[in-house]
Amino acid sequence: MSTSFVCLVEKRFTIMMILLGRTAATLSLIGLFLFSVQSWAIAAEAVEPVATPPVVSSIEQALSQVTSEDESVRDAAIRTLVEQGDSNLLPRLEAIRANADRSARQAIKPLMDSLKNRANLTSPSTDIRRSAATDLGSAGRVWAIPWLEAAAANEPNKWVRYTMEESAALLRLASDDPLVRTVAAAKLGELCSQNGVTALKKLVAVGEGAEATEPEKVVAKAAGEAIQRIENWGFWSNVIETCFRGISLSSVLLIMSLGLAIVFGLMGVINMAHGELMMVGAYATFVTQQCFVAWFPSDVFDWYFIAALPIAFLAAAGSGLLLEATVIRFLYGRPLETMLATWGVSLILMQAARVYFGDLTAVIAPGPLRGGAQVMIGVYLPYNRIFIIGLSIVCVLAIYYTLFGSNLGIRVRAVTQNRNMSACLGIPTRKVDSYTFAFGSGLAGIAGWALTMVGNVDPGLGQNYIVDAFMVVVTGGVGKLAGTIVASLGIGGLNKLIEPSFGAVYGKVFILVLVILFLQWRPSGLFAMKGRSAE
């Protein structure tokens, strides 16, 4: 309704504006020509003998005159090229630019960018179209307006169309006609465009100035309203994004802590090498990537990520089994010794990784998980984080199913609750211990696999995450999985709530202080095990 009316008004004013623009340009060119004739008479140095009238008619002539020292001739040439040229001219323009002087180079560059972007407006790739529309909007050349609107009319993708309309409105804001500006301001408000805020604020400042004319005040009022609308929406989109970030951080914490929760919670083993088991999973992913690079054709490269999942799980589970059989088996029931021994193992693993892999291992994220999706104006959700959220939910469900719905699970719970009685009933407690530890380590491996998309893979990876993992497990209450989930949600959410106002450093400090205070009040965590547990 109002959109189509605005469209109609816009169309009429587009034509008017173009005509106005052309008249203004011709008039200014004539004026410049007259002025330059005078300056030629004055100047001692010989200027290039261009005696022809400024407006040129053919592309070839324009190309030869685009490096002219006379600004008016140059501008006219550029205008011709913009109207009549297309991206085929780009190589020739590049060659001309390479040999031109500084001012000519600076004049030709926007022309080249405009031609390139105009061609890209009809590119098959969504990202390129969107990039082109954004660049045209920020370049500030009004000749791009008709292109943007023509492209927007045929654009299938909602967000590219949004960008095109936004860019066209931004360019219109610089128009001479106050009515056009008012309409453009309203359009920006309707689009809730953050990019327009700076320009709109300038219009408001002009309107509030002492010498503001009536039309300027009208424009300023429209701009003010638009700003109001944009900022309202900005507030809500910020809220949604903060919620998403909190959930995303919580999912990262959760994945890291699930393995530790099982090992610490169910078995009472303080595994300081948990971070290094995550590192094993991450390096397994790296090795899989390298294998794919070496042995498989490049178009199946993205599948390395899927292939790396079982490999990371098995590698970490295997390392966990080994660790359990060699070190932890002898230290059950002695938490301090376990802590020390596993700390030593973590140092060994870290340095082994450093010696074998070096410090420079790059894991390239698979194609489908790069970039993000725009779901609302101003709300852009990265794919890799959506993936990690999904993964954490799947992991939690898998653990619940394993623990409460399978044979292994019931044995694990029995051994945890009463080891001696379970042994009496014929459960092989040693084997169950090994499997539980391996399962917890495997989960750590999966966390490492997922985190290669978010962070980097280096020997210090475990050290970055271990403290947070322990914090979550202890706050949530040792022994209960639900506690870990709630604690990760709480810590992640709170962290993201505090961070915008206090910054990352103080945000972290705050969280740690809160956790300490919480544990003072409730030492056994959020969900404590009730009753006497038979040790």
Add this chain to the structure above:
Amino acid sequence: METNKPDKVNPVEPDKVAEGEQEGPSRRELLVRGGKVVAGIGVASLLGNLGNWALSYAADKEPIKIGILHSLSGTMAISEVSLRDTVMMAVEEINAKGGVMGRMIKPVVVDPASNWDLFAEKAKQLLLQDKVAVTFGCWTSVSRKSVLPVFEKNNGLLFYPVQYEGEECSRNVFYTGAAPNQQAVPAVDYLMSKEGGGFTKFYLLGTDYVYPRTTNKILRAMLLAKKVPADSIMEEYTPFHHQDYQTICGKLKKFAAGGGAAVISTINGDSNVPFYKEFANQGLRAEDAPIMAFSVAEDELRGMDTSALVGHLAAWNYYQSVDTPQNKQFVANFKAYCKKNNLPDGEKRVTDDPIEAAYFGVYIWKQAVEKAASTEVDKVRKAVYGSKFLAPGGEIMMDAANHHTYRPVLIGEILADGQFKVVSRSKGLVKPEPWSEYTNPDKGCDWVGHQGTYQK
């Protein structure tokens, strides 16, 4: 002396001496004894001198010890191992050409393991135990500040090859890396210029320690002096090893909306990878808000997925892609050296600014020793002032008084293969100013005319 036993017939009292004879030893005996003593001393001194001559003859050909104080393990190993390799390569080259003043150089390599306190301990060991003539070391400002008292107290000499935040002027350190006016300030000048994009809003993002904090203090003073409004400057810090840049990238997006914003990144270490990844994943492009980094060089790019970094910028005094004949030779030599010694990554190793600075630091020291004809710190120091050397990136010159180095400033754009394309270059060498004109206009650094830092 045997006394004749008196027989029973004529008892003679043994202690009685005949009158007229001397008491004690005779003159003859004295003379003989004295002569023996003098002869003994003469022989001993002759032998001693011979021994000394022998020792000093050997000492002239004795190798000169130098110290290499770089972390070979721990978080900084990723960067510092290459510097150790470079210094070793330079030493090998110099020894192959006959050494310094005819003496071979013997490097003493210690590993402070990214532990700042251990840096001071190892420095003490190098200076007092191994008695090295010079040390090449340190990377982070924390490590340098922790070894500074050791070098100053024991009058040692340290060559520090990494760009830093300035505000230091030590008699015992030669700074071959960039001072802020040779890296940070020209980088922001470039961004504000039309050629650089004419940016008007700046987001100063760094890791929370001395180098980013001091650099940002200087940059903020500079931006305010250039009439950039205070609300167009944002400053933010993250802890070491920070992995979650979601909120910061969200803030950046809002800050960059409308164009004209650039990010000045002094993020150090492994936090760079998650930052660039998150930046790209949130839909931000290098055209929307280019990130100008001061701590990302070819060596760090080796270990990153560069698809997220293409189009972003960095400011250094040297790149591997600099097109000079001596640089091509240097890069080839370095790759060959790594391959020959089976260093990790062998031929795929790259050179970058700190590597070049470490390399020419060794040669500057060698030149100074030869000019001073001695390895004594005070003489070498005087000989370093004003010396020039043809470094791989071009000729550099040591300042005549402030212990820093004249270097060119190059702005580079990151390419997909982890190399840089030079997009802007300073006209000639830039004089180093450890005390920035924006934050400390009244201070200068001069060890020739003054005693170090002085009030102008």
